[in-house]
Amino acid sequence: MSTSIHVGGSFLFVLVIVCLNSSIPTFADSNLFIEISNDMSRDQPGVFFIYNLTGTHIPSVQGKAWSITTDSRSPKYCLIFWDVLCSNFDLYNPSKEGTHSRTYWSVRTNGLYRSYDKGKWEKKATWKARGFLGSCN
Numbered sequence: 001m002s003t004s005i006h007v008g009g010s011f012l013f014v015l016v017i018v019c020l021n022s023s024i025p026t027f028a029d030s031n032l033f034i035e036i037s038n039d040m041s042r043d044q045p046g047v048f049f050i051y052n053l054t055g056t057h058i059p060s061v062q063g064k065a066w067s068i069t070t071d072s073r074s075p076k077y078c079l080i081f082w083d084v085l086c087s088n089f090d091l092y093n094p095s096k097e098g099t100h101s102r103t104y105w106s107v108r109t110n111g112l113y114r115s116y117d118k119g120k121w122e123k124k125a126t127w128k129a130r131g132f133l134g135s136c137n
Helices: 002-023
Strands: 032-038 047-051 057-060 065-070 076-082 085-092 102-108 111-115 122-125
Touching (some): 032 057, 076 102, 085 102, 085 111, 085 122
Parallel strands (some): 032 102
Antiparallel strands (some): 032 065, 047 057, 102 111, 111 122
C-alpha cells in the first residue's frame, strides 16, 4: 500500500510540475514586435514620429520599416507628424491587442492602419491639423 501511495504521489508531483512549466511563458513567447512602415509616395513631405513619448524624433523613411522588439507588454504610444498634420494614438494597448504578439502599422495619406498579419488592415487613426506650437490634440 505504501508503494502505491508513493507512486501516486510521485505521479501527482510530476503532473503539477508539467502543468506549471506549460503555463509559464518563455522569453520568446512574451516578446512583443511592433513595426511602423511609411507607405506614402516619395513625393510626400517627410514623416517623423515620437515613440512612447520619449521626445526623440524618429524619421519614417518611405520604403523602410522601423521596428522594435520588447519583452514589456506595457502600453506603447505614438505621436506622428506629417507636414502640418499629426496624429497621436496607442501603438500597442494590451487591453485592446489581446494575445497578439506582432502589430504592424502602415502610415498612409488618409490615416494610420493596423494589422496583425500584414494582410488585413484596419484604419485606426486619422490625421489632424497641428495645434498651437505644433501640438497634436
